[in-house]
Amino acid sequence: MSECPNYHMSWADFQRHGRTLLDWLSSYHEGIEQFPVQSQVSPGQVRAALSPDPPSRGEDFRHILHDMENIILPGLTHWQSPNFFAFFPANSSAPAILGELLSAGLGVQGMLWATSPACTELETHVLDWLVDMLELPDKFKSSGSGGGVIQDTASSATLCALLAARERATDFMSNQQGYKGGLVAYASDQAHSSVEKAVKIAGLGQENLRLIPVDNSLAMRPDRLEKQIKKDREAGLIPCFVCATVGTTSSNALDPLVDIGRICQDEDVWLHVDAAMSGTAALCPEFRFIHKGLEFADSYCFNPHKWMFTNFDCDCFYIADRETLIHTLSILPDYLRNQATESGAVIDYRDWHIPLGRRFRALKLWFVIRHYGIEGLQFHVRHHIEIAQEFASWIEHDDRFELVVPPPLNLVCFRHIAGDDFNRTLLERLNQSGQLYLTHTRLHDRFTLRFCVGQTYTQRRHVELAWERIKNETAALEAD
Amino acid sequence: MSECPNYHMSWADFQRHGRTLLDWLSSYHEGIEQFPVQSQVSPGQVRAALSPDPPSRGEDFRHILHDMENIILPGLTHWQSPNFFAFFPANSSAPAILGELLSAGLGVQGMLWATSPACTELETHVLDWLVDMLELPDKFKSSGSGGGVIQDTASSATLCALLAARERATDFMSNQQGYKGGLVAYASDQAHSSVEKAVKIAGLGQENLRLIPVDNSLAMRPDRLEKQIKKDREAGLIPCFVCATVGTTSSNALDPLVDIGRICQDEDVWLHVDAAMSGTAALCPEFRFIHKGLEFADSYCFNPHKWMFTNFDCDCFYIADRETLIHTLSILPDYLRNQATESGAVIDYRDWHIPLGRRFRALKLWFVIRHYGIEGLQFHVRHHIEIAQEFASWIEHDDRFELVVPPPLNLVCFRHIAGDDFNRTLLERLNQSGQLYLTHTRLHDRFTLRFCVGQTYTQRRHVELAWERIKNETAALEAD
Numbered sequence: 001m002s003e004c005p006n007y008h009m010s011w012a013d014f015q016r017h018g019r020t021l022l023d024w025l026s027s028y029h030e031g032i033e034q035f036p037v038q039s040q041v042s043p044g045q046v047r048a049a050l051s052p053d054p055p056s057r058g059e060d061f062r063h064i065l066h067d068m069e070n071i072i073l074p075g076l077t078h079w080q081s082p083n084f085f086a087f088f089p090a091n092s093s094a095p096a097i098l099g100e101l102l103s104a105g106l107g108v109q110g111m112l113w114a115t116s117p118a119c120t121e122l123e124t125h126v127l128d129w130l131v132d133m134l135e136l137p138d139k140f141k142s143s144g145s146g147g148g149v150i151q152d153t154a155s156s157a158t159l160c161a162l163l164a165a166r167e168r169a170t171d172f173m174s175n176q177q178g179y180k181g182g183l184v185a186y187a188s189d190q191a192h193s194s195v196e197k198a199v200k201i202a203g204l205g206q207e208n209l210r211l212i213p214v215d216n217s218l219a220m221r222p223d224r225l226e227k228q229i230k231k232d233r234e235a236g237l238i239p240c241f242v243c244a245t246v247g248t249t250s251s252n253a254l255d256p257l258v259d260i261g262r263i264c265q266d267e268d269v270w271l272h273v274d275a276a277m278s279g280t281a282a283l284c285p286e287f288r289f290i291h292k293g294l295e296f297a298d299s300y301c302f303n304p305h306k307w308m309f310t311n312f313d314c315d316c317f318y319i320a321d322r323e324t325l326i327h328t329l330s331i332l333p334d335y336l337r338n339q340a341t342e343s344g345a346v347i348d349y350r351d352w353h354i355p356l357g358r359r360f361r362a363l364k365l366w367f368v369i370r371h372y373g374i375e376g377l378q379f380h381v382r383h384h385i386e387i388a389q390e391f392a393s394w395i396e397h398d399d400r401f402e403l404v405v406p407p408p409l410n411l412v413c414f415r416h417i418a419g420d421d422f423n424r425t426l427l428e429r430l431n432q433s434g435q436l437y438l439t440h441t442r443l444h445d446r447f448t449l450r451f452c453v454g455q456t457y458t459q460r461r462h463v464e465l466a467w468e469r470i471k472n473e474t475a476a477l478e479a480d
Numbered sequence: 481m482s483e484c485p486n487y488h489m490s491w492a493d494f495q496r497h498g499r500t501l502l503d504w505l506s507s508y509h510e511g512i513e514q515f516p517v518q519s520q521v522s523p524g525q526v527r528a529a530l531s532p533d534p535p536s537r538g539e540d541f542r543h544i545l546h547d548m549e550n551i552i553l554p555g556l557t558h559w560q561s562p563n564f565f566a567f568f569p570a571n572s573s574a575p576a577i578l579g580e581l582l583s584a585g586l587g588v589q590g591m592l593w594a595t596s597p598a599c600t601e602l603e604t605h606v607l608d609w610l611v612d613m614l615e616l617p618d619k620f621k622s623s624g625s626g627g628g629v630i631q632d633t634a635s636s637a638t639l640c641a642l643l644a645a646r647e648r649a650t651d652f653m654s655n656q657q658g659y660k661g662g663l664v665a666y667a668s669d670q671a672h673s674s675v676e677k678a679v680k681i682a683g684l685g686q687e688n689l690r691l692i693p694v695d696n697s698l699a700m701r702p703d704r705l706e707k708q709i710k711k712d713r714e715a716g717l718i719p720c721f722v723c724a725t726v727g728t729t730s731s732n733a734l735d736p737l738v739d740i741g742r743i744c745q746d747e748d749v750w751l752h753v754d755a756a757m758s759g760t761a762a763l764c765p766e767f768r769f770i771h772k773g774l775e776f777a778d779s780y781c782f783n784p785h786k787w788m789f790t791n792f793d794c795d796c797f798y799i800a801d802r803e804t805l806i807h808t809l810s811i812l813p814d815y816l817r818n819q820a821t822e823s824g825a826v827i828d829y830r831d832w833h834i835p836l837g838r839r840f841r842a843l844k845l846w847f848v849i850r851h852y853g854i855e856g857l858q859f860h861v862r863h864h865i866e867i868a869q870e871f872a873s874w875i876e877h878d879d880r881f882e883l884v885v886p887p888p889l890n891l892v893c894f895r896h897i898a899g900d901d902f903n904r905t906l907l908e909r910l911n912q913s914g915q916l917y918l919t920h921t922r923l924h925d926r927f928t929l930r931f932c933v934g935q936t937y938t939q940r941r942h943v944e945l946a947w948e949r950i951k952n953e954t955a956a957l958e959a960d
Contacts, residue, residue, distance in 0.1 A: 006939075008937070014502070018498075022495050023495060025494075041597050043597070044601070045601075046602065055854065061851065075598025075599075075602075076597075077595055077596045079596070080588075090837060095489055096584070100584035101577070101580070102505070105501070105505035107577075108570075109557075109792065117556075117557075119556070121527045122530070155834060159681075174680075175686060177688075181658050181660060193812075193816070197809065201639075203683025205658025250815055313835070345524070354681065356633055357792055363552075371539065372487050441815040457488070
């Protein structure tokens with residue numbers, strides 16, 4: 001291959017170093033419980049250990065791996081530890097890692113069908129599979145007027161949905177003449193911060209995002225939504241977008257889609273449903289109640305990169321009327337024109353999201369679904385929910401603790417009855433121990449601990465151990 | 481590890497299948513010239529061969545790889561072939577693939593410093609390195625008021641720059657009260673389509689994007705920019721954003737940054753510089769002239785995933801005043817609050833772009849810089865430019881062909897003198913041969929062939945062979 005000198009790594013060396021990395025990663029995962037889950041470095045510590053200047057000459061790969069192990073590793077929080085109960089999970093799994101390796105190794109681009117047909121067609125195919133696997137409304141399939149696409153995150157999905165809603169409401173004049181104001185968006189006061197971010201980006205402004213109050217279960221109150229929409233119409237404003245959440249980030253609250261959906265239908269308002277983590281539960285028929293009313297939605301997303309064992313980034317975004325989305329985001333300069341696009345027979349995913357270029361992300365999703373099968377995915381999701389519910393029952397039966405809301409699925413929100421300061425200190429001590437990692441939120445204006453069971457490798461024993469540790473740390477704190 | 485039944489792939493199997501993949505990828509790259517560069521499948525062909533239904537039960541990994549080889553592979557366009565001269569390159573390299581493998585295997589999140597400190601600090605560190613490596617203005621370093629961040633694509637970078645400019649021009653009132661209109665953006669009529677996309681997304685509207693005419697070299701005319709800005713001011717509009725391009729997609733034209741920068745300074749207009757592919761040339765001192773005037777820029781980006789041997793996605797986006805960007809995009813719900821963030825001592829990259837979650841993309845960039853060293857990167861960039869210039873000289877000395885513009889770096893725009901139809905047919909035949917892949921554009925309103933030399937493994941012999949094939953196909957066509 002090399003008739004002239006070059007600085008490339010040979011493919012033989014690639015194989016050699018790759019094997020070292022595979023071995024290293026296996027050991028890492030097998031021994032991951034030895035590391036403190038949350039990194040214990042202080043700000044600036046990692047940078048201080050890195051070479052201040054870039055290398056003039058290339059270095060041996062072993063030196064790089066040495067620095068990785070000695071400088072980078074201590075600076076990591078181990079999201080793939082089975083003792084990770086923080087935030088929402090960002091899962092990985094062995095078949096997904098292999099899918100990422102293959103995608104990186106092939107290095108193809110899927111911005112147009114023509115730039116790598118299989119990259120587009122496998123994505124469409126797997127996203128259609130998922131409509132069946134989650135029993136989502138058929139309108140989200142590519143065979144009708146809708147379709148699915150992989151976005152990086154639910155934040156980007158929400159933004160794309162809002163942009164399409166903005167254009168539908170202004171007859172595509174915002175795109176053309178500029179946004180003139182007057183549109184209003186709605187979400188519960190528990191919705192994800194990305195709704196606020198999207199509302200700012202799209203130019204609606206934070207003041208035109210109505211945060212609808214919630215009921216005791218922290219789910220959006222449809223009566224308040226309806227009232228607010230009418231109030232805004234009376235003020236001469238145009239309601240254009242509702243984001244309902246299936247499993248809020250703070251507490252996993254499930255907004256009532258049927259009631260919200262009927263209001264959106266009556267009022268001709270775009271309904272986007274954000275099921276970022278919890279959507280995965282619909283793999284199991286007994287949890288499909290979370291999607292009841294989804295037939296009213298104009299768009300929907302869930303993230304296999306959260307709870308479906310597929311490496312980040314992989315958000316599955318579905319739209320009922322793909323033409324509105326494409327019309328909103330399409331651009332077609334001369335250098336992207338090609339026969340396939342002009343034939344109309346293909347999907348060009350560049351028009352379905354913000355970026356132009358795109359990786360072959362469907363590979364890892366395909367690997368995960370084929371490796372686990374529907375049966376395997378269901379098994380692990382059921383197991384997570386089962387052990388989360390057990391954890392909740394332990395909380396319920398311990399007088400020192402209380403559940404803040406009944407946990408609908410795999411996220412348990414609880415607190416010690418001694419008040420905010422106690423809970424804050426308890427959280428700090430638990431996380432500083434390195435034995436587990438959980439995070440907090442505020443619910444009903446009180447400091448609340450979040451315990452989310454969703455990491456790929458979390459089993460009953462990890463949850464049992466976590467409960468022991470929580471009880472021990474609590475006892476120590478009470479004795480202080 | 482498994483005290484209960486589970487469906488996970490064991491780490492021993494991960495190693496085994498991973499080795500198979502490493503071997504397969506090595507063979508793929510060593511034999512890549514055997515494949516037709518552009519995929520020859522027709523629309524729907526890949527999907528038709530895939531299983532219509534998702535598998536109920538998990539499958540053996542060997543079956544998945546079998547389908548990958550038999551169904552997916554023929555549907556790929558081989559972006560990593562050294563005979564790929566189309567679009568701009570989307571490079572990969574062995575060390576970058578290993579970086580992606582490691583990043584996928586670690587599966588950490590870098591949305592906050594606290595969610596994996598090393599993920600943030602390595603990114604800041606390597607982006608500071610690149611300021612030195614490309615000799616960019618010091619204001620883009622994190623040590624001052626600026627800083628760099630990895631975005632997915634230049635499209636997203638342009639959008640973030642425009643949003644920051646919109647907020648600066650409206651004193652952050654667009655974010656708060658909603659965008660009220662009146663702002664105008666500018667780019668040359670050769671700028672990337674992502675500027676138009678960003679202008680639509682941010683609510684300015686396509687009609688408020690002024691496409692400034694270009695000179696004979698297809699670079700923006702500063703006199704026309706200045707005139708248009710004054711005209712817009714006289715009409716009561718507010719000029720807020722100029723996107724200058726260092727290496728346009730169609731022809732690699734270099735907008736004159738010094739003149740444009742002075743105008744932006746005088747007029748208090750945000751200057752964003754998009755050097756997506758060509759910025760990499762600044763690794764070599766002799767090509768740093770392309771960035772002359774960059775000291776006037778408020779923001780800048782270039783893509784190591786194009787020409788710096790780093791797998792997609794990896795766009796390096798720099799901003800001179802990071803507070804404006806952060807203020808534009810920040811959100812801080814309770815569930816993301818943490819001590820490190822509140823101390824102000826750390827960077828939380830979630831506020832630097834659209835998505836919330838983020839992969840550990842700095843790893844692959846670090847691997848590439850350390851493997852090649854500055855010397856190795858310079859060598860390959862110089863070699864690409866040298867052989868592209870040779871190709872251009874062959875075109876120049878063949879009476880049947882003409883250069884449409886003198887090629888400043890590694891992109892040669894040329895055509896046969898016989899007119900559009902001839903060139904269109906020539907392009908089709910060349911691409912259908914599978915022996916090479918190039919794309920087209922329209923320049924001075926004529927169909928033009930683009931020949932971009934930037935794929936990691938392209939050497940002189942590939943360019944020589946391409947020229948032979950172009951000449952042979954031309955002779956055959958002329959004889960028709």
